[in-house]
Amino acid sequence: MSRSGRLDDAARDPIPFRPFSPGTQPPYDAPAYLSTRARHPARPLVTAPHTVTETTGPCFTPSRFPALADISATDGRAAQGERIIVNGRVLDEDGRPVPHTMLEIWQANAAGRYAHLVDQHNAPLDPHFRGVGRVFSDEQGNWRIVTIKPGAYPWRNHANAWRPNHIHFSLFGQGFAQRLVTQMYFPGDPLLPLDPIFNSIPDAAARDRLISSFDLETTQPEYALGYRFDIVLRGRGATPFEDGEHR
Amino acid sequence: MPTATASQTIGPYWHLLEEKGWDDLTRFGPVPEGAARITLTGVVTDGDGAPVADGCVEVWQADPPASDDFLGWGRAATDAQGRYSFTTLKPGPVPGRGDARQAPHIAITLLARGLLKPLVTRAYFAGEALNDTDPLLAAIEDPARRDTLLAREAGDGVWQFDIRLQGEGDGRAETVFLDV
Numbered sequence: 001m002s003r004s005g006r007l008d009d010a011a012r013d014p015i016p017f018r019p020f021s022p023g024t025q026p027p028y029d030a031p032a033y034l035s036t037r038a039r040h041p042a043r044p045l046v047t048a049p050h051t052v053t054e055t056t057g058p059c060f061t062p063s064r065f066p067a068l069a070d071i072s073a074t075d076g077r078a079a080q081g082e083r084i085i086v087n088g089r090v091l092d093e094d095g096r097p098v099p100h101t102m103l104e105i106w107q108a109n110a111a112g113r114y115a116h117l118v119d120q121h122n123a124p125l126d127p128h129f130r131g132v133g134r135v136f137s138d139e140q141g142n143w144r145i146v147t148i149k150p151g152a153y154p155w156r157n158h159a160n161a162w163r164p165n166h167i168h169f170s171l172f173g174q175g176f177a178q179r180l181v182t183q184m185y186f187p188g189d190p191l192l193p194l195d196p197i198f199n200s201i202p203d204a205a206a207r208d209r210l211i212s213s214f215d216l217e218t219t220q221p222e223y224a225l226g227y228r229f230d231i232v233l234r235g236r237g238a239t240p241f242e243d244g245e246h247r
Numbered sequence: 248m249p250t251a252t253a254s255q256t257i258g259p260y261w262h263l264l265e266e267k268g269w270d271d272l273t274r275f276g277p278v279p280e281g282a283a284r285i286t287l288t289g290v291v292t293d294g295d296g297a298p299v300a301d302g303c304v305e306v307w308q309a310d311p312p313a314s315d316d317f318l319g320w321g322r323a324a325t326d327a328q329g330r331y332s333f334t335t336l337k338p339g340p341v342p343g344r345g346d347a348r349q350a351p352h353i354a355i356t357l358l359a360r361g362l363l364k365p366l367v368t369r370a371y372f373a374g375e376a377l378n379d380t381d382p383l384l385a386a387i388e389d390p391a392r393r394d395t396l397l398a399r400e401a402g403d404g405v406w407q408f409d410i411r412l413q414g415e416g417d418g419r420a421e422t423v424f425l426d427v
């Protein structure tokens with residue numbers, strides 16, 4: 001794009017990101033998750049055809065946003081709890097790797113308490129666990145963090161409500177419309193069927209893809225269990241046999 | 248081929264990500280010649296009129312073009328009164344689809360507890376001539392709704408853009424949110 005006002009073709013008609021598949025994303029209004037009641041828009045959204053605003057996005061670099069890939073220790077002192085390695089790939093819907101993209105992660109400690117003032121759960125804080133990390137995917141979209149398995153924690157959504165063990169993830173991808181904030185869960189968690197946030201996603205297969213898998217290949221002897229979590233961002237362009245225009 | 252990973256709420260504890268200065272998009276370099284530093288600020292309220300005090304507001308602008316001195320992106324937390332504030336550079340017009348020209352705007356992503364996926368909107372600048380021909384603004388028929396996308400100059404270089412998540416109960420219009 002030029003500042004003189006001469007518009008080049010790539011900026012004028014950028015390739016849009018694809019619409020989400022029906023049922024694979026949660027709704028704004030999910031009555032079982034009480035906090036959505038007063039926070040969901042009541043009016044229909046207005047469709048915004050993708051322009052340079054939606055198809056481009058910030059470029060985060062490790063020089064300005066330093067990576068912190070091992071949060072299982074602070075100042076050389078190991079945090080309490082079960083050390084784990086979590087890794088995976090960032091791909092798009094066509095299976096192409098999303099390289100050099102920033103992933104932010106945050107989580108509760110092993111006891112189920114966040115190092116956050118608002119969290120008043122009566123579980124111990126751990127001076128050696130802050131619970132925040134940042135990594136970048138490599139050329140093939142691979143990323144990896146070392147952390148502590150987070151504990152379950154209570155919340156006040158309903159009687160005896162507990163969040164399943166989870167790690168929060170934030171990704172930016174390659175354009176504004178590819179932004180993703182999600183949560184990774186653990187296999188076999190008995191709290192998953194009871195959790196309104198997890199179950200807000202209508203499509204069962206889409207839901208289950210938020211559950212990481214235990215991975216013996218990632219697991220390191222005498223060190224840590226490994227989990228795998230692949231993340232898929234929206235693809236670009238029309239799905240096959242569809243016309244080029246975005247919705 | 249798998250579909251895009253499902254969104255989940257950012258929750259009430261996302262502030263662990265917060266870093267000083269991320270609300271100042273001009274922090275990496277000097278203000279370029281011809282650009283103007285502005286403040287974009289506003290209050291986020293819910294359907295009860297209560298402040299959204301735990302929100303994460305992110306801004307992105309394609310103009311001025313990103314450079315080593317200007318990332319074009321920022322993040323701010325809402326305070327107890329629901330207020331967010333950014334320091335940035337006033338954007339100029341950018342290309343739209345076809346031969347269209349888009350009026351100057353800043354794209355906004357709002358993430359919070361109670362939002363299972365992001366809410367996206369745009370802050371345009373009241374008084375810009377191009378607002379009358381902007382394709383997105385033109386697609387919103389109701390002028391009261393269209394007005395929710397206009398930031399108002401509230402002082403020298405200070406632009407006020409309030410975000411209303413839901414409802415018309417107390418006379419304030421729900422902000423137009425975008426399906427992007």
Ligand SMILES: [Fe+2]
Nearest residue numbers: 166168258260
């Ligand atoms: Fe959480």
